[in-house]
Amino acid sequence: MFSNDILLRTLRGEAVERPPVWLMRQAGRILPQYRQLRNSLTGFKELATRPELAAEATLQPVDALGVDAAIIFSDILVIPEAMGLTYEMEEKKGPFFPKTIENEADVRSLAEGETAAGRLGYVYESLRLTKKALHGRVPLIGFSGAPWTLLAYMVEGGGSKTFSKAKKFLYTQPQTAHLLLEKITSTVIAYLNQKISAGADVVQVFDSWAGILSPAQYREFSLPYLRRICNEVTTAPKIIFAKDGWFALEEIARLDCQALGLDWTVEPAQGRSWAGPQKVLQGNLDPCVLYAPTSVIRQKTLQMLADFKGKHIANLGHGVYPDTPLDHIKYFVETVQGFSYGGR
């Protein structure tokens, strides 16, 4: 039982009084209490791997912003790590893998499925602690990287403008790539199902590097694995967010999921036309709108809500940028929560 279940009602396709609202990366540097917590530690990974601290970071935006959902504080790269490929998080530089995947032997050496997912007990414990502390205030979102996006990091070794090493891997070793994607997928499925068991009410899959692939590559190397995840994670509503993946939205919309995330390049009417009438759409305000004066934030937010019309979860089109003024973020949340579909 939730005191605020507007996200879940929206995902069930019920008529709601207004769109629910939360922000990707709401648990993070936008909050002074997060920066304080983070600065007291040795690094990002300490925060991610200590359940009581991850739970604290997860709860902070619920308290500070009054958003309609919590999203567990974690990282998509816990999956490669659980499979046997450790990563480091470098301040201001992002993730870095000392060893990368280069060939079939590397792939064969990785753990997968329940075995790999079983190593992430600290994440499930974070969910349990958060769930208890939330006390039904709002639903809790669990998440995972999509298989292609995780492969991209595991082969490239870190972030990249082009991910040309990862794409080269797809073009030169397609069978090995599929083998790796299978292993990642079985791990993601076990991981998301355990997250749901530990308290996640909703799950979101981030295909952050969708836009790096050609449509043909996306069809071959990403979609089939998203499909398998959607078919085998069945006990919570699913949101798929393929950043810059406009060219695949029509196909993603045919998967067994409840909602699609949109980035800010997809106008609401276009997104609806690609997604069809049934899916809930999530997004998609340009994060940079939150740098603007509040009058502009109000106008752009209300315009977005009007354009989506309904079956909509208000959010940004990407994670909130760390230097966004906190009062502007609050203003965005309040603007959505003050809106009403009532007129219709």
Next chain:
Amino acid sequence: MFSNDILLRTLRGEAVERPPVWLMRQAGRILPQYRQLRNSLTGFKELATRPELAAEATLQPVDALGVDAAIIFSDILVIPEAMGLTYEMEEKKGPFFPKTIENEADVRSLAEGETAAGRLGYVYESLRLTKKALHGRVPLIGFSGAPWTLLAYMVEGGGSKTFSKAKKFLYTQPQTAHLLLEKITSTVIAYLNQKISAGADVVQVFDSWAGILSPAQYREFSLPYLRRICNEVTTAPKIIFAKDGWFALEEIARLDCQALGLDWTVEPAQGRSWAGPQKVLQGNLDPCVLYAPTSVIRQKTLQMLADFKGKHIANLGHGVYPDTPLDHIKYFVETVQGFSYGGR
């Protein structure tokens, strides 16, 4: 008079025997003779600003690859520099502006139009030298950055994943942004017209950061300036390439230009449907295909040519990556040049 004018005939809308082919960034690190030339100098800017060397770099791929066009060796950031904002090119890090544009006074202090473009005599001299040395072998392409893309660098100060500083500028100081865009536009127009006078047979405008904007921002801060360029540069065919700007293609196609560049996320049939029947389309093989074995390069290239059907300039969907095997690039060029529309 040209011994090979297939690019110009294609841009005039004539029926041609096969698509012309060239590669974005063909004058550059893919060629050993370029790397040798480059290593003998103090830096990239010496190469770009010494006309006899820039001409040499321009001619190298015509000799080595047999492409159907030369593109002048230069950089889009010569425009900000001519306006009064100098930049440095840092090895492996890209361009860097020690001083950036922050407010209206900064914009007012910049030169523009003929005055600014008049400072780029070394570029026009490179074109004259190249033109003479080409001796009509193939047409010569001149290029410029699009006003929005140039503003992005001038405000951000260098490359960026999000260009959030530049976008913040658009949201918080829209009038100053328009003032800057006007000044950049008048400079680009004078620059392109002088390039044509100096020998450019075709011009291409690169809107490299189109995909960073929302459709609404693109309509306000990029399209009107591209329109002005198209209306005021009238003596050579124009190619507009808005990277990741799929959402604006239908509107760009209404401008007075002959061709649209497509990145690899836009499938040929989709591009044709957005562009309408008249425009020539340029692109759009994924640059990473050139890492694949030649059998794959052949299959993907022929598929692309078949999908575009005609009114097409074969190219990649982005600049060729520096570590691409040279024999694969040659194989791509040969595959296009061995193709024939004859069957139709």
